[in-house]
Amino acid sequence: MYGSRGVVSLSAGTRASAVVLGATLLIAGCSSGDGGEEETGDAGAKISQQPKEKDPFWVNPEGNAAEQVATYEKGGKEDDAEQIRKIAQQPTGEWLTPESAEQEARGFTEAAEKADRDALLVLYNIPHRDCGQFSSGGAADGNAYRDFIDQVAKGIGDRSTTVILEPDAVLHLVDGCTQDEFHEERYDLLKGAIEKLKSLKNTKVYLDAGNAGWGHPDQIFEPLQWAGIDKADGFSVNVSNFYTTEDSIAYGKELSAKVGNKPFVIDTSRNGNGPYTEGDADERWCNPPGRALGETPTTETSDDLVDAYVWAKRPGESDGECKGGPKAGEWWPEYALSLAKASN
Numbered sequence: 001m002y003g004s005r006g007v008v009s010l011s012a013g014t015r016a017s018a019v020v021l022g023a024t025l026l027i028a029g030c031s032s033g034d035g036g037e038e039e040t041g042d043a044g045a046k047i048s049q050q051p052k053e054k055d056p057f058w059v060n061p062e063g064n065a066a067e068q069v070a071t072y073e074k075g076g077k078e079d080d081a082e083q084i085r086k087i088a089q090q091p092t093g094e095w096l097t098p099e100s101a102e103q104e105a106r107g108f109t110e111a112a113e114k115a116d117r118d119a120l121l122v123l124y125n126i127p128h129r130d131c132g133q134f135s136s137g138g139a140a141d142g143n144a145y146r147d148f149i150d151q152v153a154k155g156i157g158d159r160s161t162t163v164i165l166e167p168d169a170v171l172h173l174v175d176g177c178t179q180d181e182f183h184e185e186r187y188d189l190l191k192g193a194i195e196k197l198k199s200l201k202n203t204k205v206y207l208d209a210g211n212a213g214w215g216h217p218d219q220i221f222e223p224l225q226w227a228g229i230d231k232a233d234g235f236s237v238n239v240s241n242f243y244t245t246e247d248s249i250a251y252g253k254e255l256s257a258k259v260g261n262k263p264f265v266i267d268t269s270r271n272g273n274g275p276y277t278e279g280d281a282d283e284r285w286c287n288p289p290g291r292a293l294g295e296t297p298t299t300e301t302s303d304d305l306v307d308a309y310v311w312a313k314r315p316g317e318s319d320g321e322c323k324g325g326p327k328a329g330e331w332w333p334e335y336a337l338s339l340a341k342a343s344n
Helices: 012-020 064-074 078-088 098-114 142-156 180-198 217-226 245-256 333-342
Strands: 037-040 046-049 119-123 161-165 203-208 234-237 264-267 306-310
Touching: 064 078, 064 333, 078 333, 098 119, 098 142, 098 161, 119 142, 142 180, 161 180, 180 203, 180 217, 217 245, 234 245, 245 264, 245 306
Parallel strands: 119 161, 161 203, 203 234, 234 264, 264 306
Antiparallel strands: 037 046
């Protein structure tokens, strides 16, 4: 029902990108025909992105999708390369790993700043994360999590950054998945994280608020308040999930009315065909077949309450070892191709 967040196992390409990012990352830019920019990463693929006024977030020219484009081009698979380019040319969330959180946050935000864009980061390290599912884990305890947030804040500094904070962390307090003994600490950790990140000069924070298919806004609005939503810029919905944009907007608006009319962002990365409705209901979220890329990221949503459509989940990275998929977070080119080919 929830969706694996894709950070348990990182592919070699993603790890390499994180290491090279920072002062040593060189971004070559030139004007492209559509008014966007072209960036060339180490993989050699030239990746265009939308004009800044339509979508301000940074496209990583060394991401897994960009590397796959270069691989297909070198192998003469031009049609497949163009399909994967649909993913590579869109900004996606960078999910920070705890062991190098400060380095990665600094690297990604510096690279974004050099490209005159904003970084989009996803923090997913709350203790007792994911209730023992494919992306279980998280910080060892509250102090370790506070240190993680401190490291992230040091890495971001004054650079323009949007943070999606802890997918499912509040939802799992509501649905009974997280044990009662951990509730008070989690609320405290989330509130502290929001306060720390909002103390930075140019950082926006969206606290995750579940998705349109899990339950009802009446069940989660008070927990969001206890977690500090009043200090955040807004909330996120549908992270790593497949519910339609229409349903996500309806859910978000109903919830917004209960938490001070806060705006929200929607993860549209894989919701082009809506949710999967066959098979075991408990695993419909895990690498479901027949899905498609959704609306491309943009801040031009034509709705004052919807701040942006974002691709928080990186399309093409596995939800976990189900339906033939690799470990959570690993790049799966066949699945990426299926998402791209099914999209408009």
